Amino acid sequence: MNLVEFFVGRHLDSPRKDAPAYIDSELGEIGYTELYRAAGAFADLLSGNGVAPGSRAMVLADDSVATVVAVLGLWWHGCAAVPVNPALSDKEIGFIAADSGVKFGYVDVSGTRLSRLAAALPDIGQFRNHVRELILRQRRSGEAATPPPQQQWLPDQEALVQYTSGSTGVPKGVAHRASALQWVPSGFGRIAALAPGDIVLSTAKLSFAYGFGNSLLLPLHAGATTVLLNGGVDAQFVAAALRRHRPTVLFSVPRLYAALAESFDDRGSRLRLAVSAGEALPADLSERVMRRLGVPLVNSLGTTEALYILLATNPAEPGPGTIGRPVPGVRATVRDQDGRILDGDEVQGRLHVAGPSVAAGYLDRPEATRETFADGGAYTGDIVRRTRGGPIYYVGRADDFLNLGGYKVAPAEIEGVVRAVVGVRDCAVVGVADDHGLQQAVLFVVVEGDRESSAVRRAVIACLRAELASLKRPSRIELVDALPTTWTGKLARNQLRAIGAH
Template sequence: MLSISDPGAPDAPCPAPFNLAAHVLARGAALPDKLALQIVRPTGAERWSYGRLIAAVRGAGSGLLALGLVPGDRVLLRLGNTPDFPVAFLGAITAGLVPVPTSTQLTVPEITATAARIAPALIIAADGIALPEGTACPVLPAAQLHAMADLPPCDWHMGTPDRPAYAVFTSGTSGRPQAVLHAHRAIWARRMMHSGWEGLGEADRLLHAGAFNWTYTLGTGLMDPWTVGATALIPGAGVTPDQLPLLLKRFDATIFAAAPGVIRQMLRGTLPALPRLRHGLSAGESLSPALRQDWQARTGTDLHEALGMSECSTFISGSPDRPAPEGCTGFAQPGRRIAVLGDNGPVPRGQAGTLAVWRDDPGLMLEYLNDPAETAARFRDGWFLTGDQVEMRADGAIRYLGRADDQMNPGGYRVSPLEVEAALAGLPGAQDFAVAEVAVKPGTTVIACFYTATEPLDADTLATFAASRLARYRQPRLWQRLDALPRNANGKLNRRALAAAWRPE
């Protein structure tokens, strides 16, 4: 039996004309007084009703068009963990614009390169967040975005569901960040996650531990709850993992979502009784069986993992209706056509290969922006190649085996080592250097930089240099001197041997 999923009965096609933001907020329009969003802290919460959220989103759309923007223009978002982010994101999409969220941790050189790639017509920015240099692009302060909430509501910009809706950045196999362009239909595909992973309904209160601008938070933490009329709970700035159990209890969360690293930190402390919690969701990095078992023992609920990527969000998962077998990530979500490919097509079940998604999946990206060669390189015989190595069992369960390439994934952030090494060019005192992901303890990995030098270099000096050029999640946390970097006969770096060279002090 070959490693191809049976997607089941065809899903209803995405309606046309269509607008992603209109779809996300349609259910909330019938529930104007219900809480759509709470920014939660140990000291209390900021509350947004659906009526307030929809007015702010549609007012933002009107305000952006009044600035002279036209449908199709790109809007670079430089916003923090506040409601400004979803208001700007959905407001732009309402008006037919294409928002591009970016991490607030990006440095000036990083965001300058990012802006050059997407050529935005406008930047929406909060105070204290790095902006690109050398660009004439106008900047809209977040304070002016707030004032747009009182403007007349923008009409939904309707059109083909295949037109561009938003772009997100991910590290590509080329070693530089790729702008992944998604269509409006991407939100229609997320319906397969509501039952196939999240077990999400209108009565739920979903607490997501991530930042607003992470695609995991954007989808699972905000847009999915709003699509079904549920309530999204997002921790405010400064909330730490050890405070999350209190927030889960105090705000009656029924579903909790986070990356495994956050869950691991949370479970180090004392957990109160959580009678309202139904289950947890895990994505962003591989979930270890031991962590899932610890969660089950401590909370009395299950933890459902999902596997996906920026190019297609999540499409493999366990769920309350079909939990993943131990040691597996889960199953192809209903409606997803996936395969495990070898050199000659789908491999027999039980054999390892490359996970692939069929080209017609409504959640699959449109393209890597301005990179047709890289876009074409990711397809083979109609299949989109994810780069993930997996095995499909006889029952269809997927076991994750790792990445085909050398990309790192510390803390749930996918990072290219080539990208980090390019930023560290000129590392003071180093003759040669390279980075790799290393395990510091079971289930926890960090980026380590290995270098050659006549004598050990000062780690604080190296860390300061890295901090000036890289976002925190891209910075090496460990520094180790080697006599020589491991290379093959052709001089190519052996990254697996490099990671194995790390030794605790």
């Protein structure tokens, strides 16, 4: 098994060999042949510096051509890549470095940050910006050095370590097998159906499971072209990238789609497909986005524990409000708290998945591994509803459920009611402890810019009274200018909880 050949080398004897594989703001376009040679050159650098095949290596860098080359070069040399988000704090990066046991890394950050990280990562050998220099040197000389032989991979060999977001505690490392990476094009890849000629743009970064699949695993195997976005991603930045690069496939998250639904300019658009993941996609938002973009919006669900997307709607029948069905090769069941499969005309419970990409467990966390990786697969942490023979509906995250007077309430249920109120641009509900230590629901509302805030507040209160039982109604309503989001554009509920506690 050879990972670089599987994803890149397969195109070198085809008309795609000189077609652009990637586009970024620093190096411009890089073709498949140049990408392959650059990966070999970085592997040669690793070998020359005594890096042992089988080692884990941190890849601490924003999305760029150089970042992709670093990952491919590591695989060429037989090393497992550990992508890390550079937006994390020095302390968080230091934790991941120690937890994963990496001994060296590819680091591409600013000079000021680099000096701070040198203190945070004293025991890690760093290849700083070497990849970019290798590519530029190859371009100047027009020649490529003879690369070392590629390391062969066993199917169960660790090739990628991804860290969970740590939203419910410290981040946990998930080791993915080489065979899992190769399976992705056969799973969700069959639904996205990328092809040579497609131009892919993902707002999720390579340091996240969703972005890694969007920008590397799927498009490379398909021979497509991928646009890599460097820096923070917001609606204006994405809109500009859409106008400039005219992608055919867009991968993003619901909150960015909500912004695009208001500002997207379809003149000159070449979009044929949009994919959403990362958080719940309300049915009304899905319909608005599809009307504005003029293309199917595939709603999907994935998890770091299983590498990439596991459930998705059919582009031909998007089905707003559902997360669709398991992708090819995946089995999804709804289970109770004891792990028993629920069977009935309509059931609700924990989502359990099994398939080729499900990892074996977390790094050095046996208790958490036993809780999540059980019953022949993994629990995603989601509560879902399923009708017999029908699609799966997302209810909420198990750890986001509110305990209100002994009743379990999904924030999404309250949010769905509030979003229907005229004048509400966005909203979110979180649980916050009151003075007695009891959990209360706090509703945060973003008002449309041209609406009078007090009138919208009154309308929200009236709607809640009409639509929800008293036990489900928020105890407090806060009007805010915007909802906090993470680096990838997902709602940062932990920040809202902190705000609500004060």
